[in-house]
Amino acid sequence: MKISIYTDGAASGNPGPGGYGIVMISGKHRKELAQGFRLTTNNRMELLAVIVALESIKSDGAEVLVTSDSKYVVDSVEKGWVFNWVKKGFKGKKNADLWRRFLLIYKKHNVKFEWVKGHNNHPENERCDALAVHAASKEALPLDKGYEEIVKLNKGLL
Numbered sequence: 001m002k003i004s005i006y007t008d009g010a011a012s013g014n015p016g017p018g019g020y021g022i023v024m025i026s027g028k029h030r031k032e033l034a035q036g037f038r039l040t041t042n043n044r045m046e047l048l049a050v051i052v053a054l055e056s057i058k059s060d061g062a063e064v065l066v067t068s069d070s071k072y073v074v075d076s077v078e079k080g081w082v083f084n085w086v087k088k089g090f091k092g093k094k095n096a097d098l099w100r101r102f103l104l105i106y107k108k109h110n111v112k113f114e115w116v117k118g119h120n121n122h123p124e125n126e127r128c129d130a131l132a133v134h135a136a137s138k139e140a141l142p143l144d145k146g147y148e149e150i151v152k153l154n155k156g157l158l
Contacts, residue, residue, distance in 0.1 A: 001026060001062045002064075002065075003026045003063070003064045004024070004064075004067070005025075005050070005053045005067065006022070006024075006025075006067045006068075006124035007046065007067075007068050007070075007073075008020065008125060008132045009047070009048065009070065010133045011041050011136065014042050015041050015151075017037070018037050018039075018040035018132075019035060019133065019135030019137075020045045020048050020128075020135065021049065021127070021129060021135065022052060023124045024053055031056070033052060033056065033131075034132060034135040035052070035142075036135035037141050037143060037144040040144040043072050043073075043095060044146075044147055046070035046073050047098045047102060049128070050073055050102065051101055051105060054102075055105050057109065060108045063109075064109050064112070065112050065114060066111060066113050067113075067114045067116050067122075067124065068116070069115065069119075074113045074114070076099075077106075077113050082102070097150075
């Protein structure tokens with residue numbers, strides 16, 4: 001099964017309210033997903049979009065092309081940085097909770113990444129951006145538990 005995944009993340013304030021948008025296409029099937037959070041970062045949303053998309057694939061072993069405007073996500077995987085971070089226990093790396101979650105699902109599929117310039121009239125990237133921004137603007141957003149716990153730890157509140 002071949003699946004094209006397009007993702008984008010957004011945060012208003014960075015950190016601030018944020019969200020992700022996903023478009024998945026396989027054959028004649030198309031699925032859109034989006035979710036917002038009350039306090040998060042743009043990079044977390046970029047990465048979470050990829051994770052949620054991969055987790056929503058129903059069977060293992062899919063051929064997946066992820067198209068993202070996030071150099072952070074694309075380069076971390078395609079240049080192998082994340083695999084070195086694992087060896088070092090993610091010491092000093094942000095978003096370790098999400099990278100660990102990513103690696104669990106990444107192993108279940110044959111995933112390739114493609115970077116696309118953001119806000120450059122790429123139809124699916126523009127759609128993902130609109131989904132992410134809209135999701136971040138909703139009322140009563142849930143918390144990004146991983147991010148808010150890190151913020152509390154850094155402030156000595158936990």
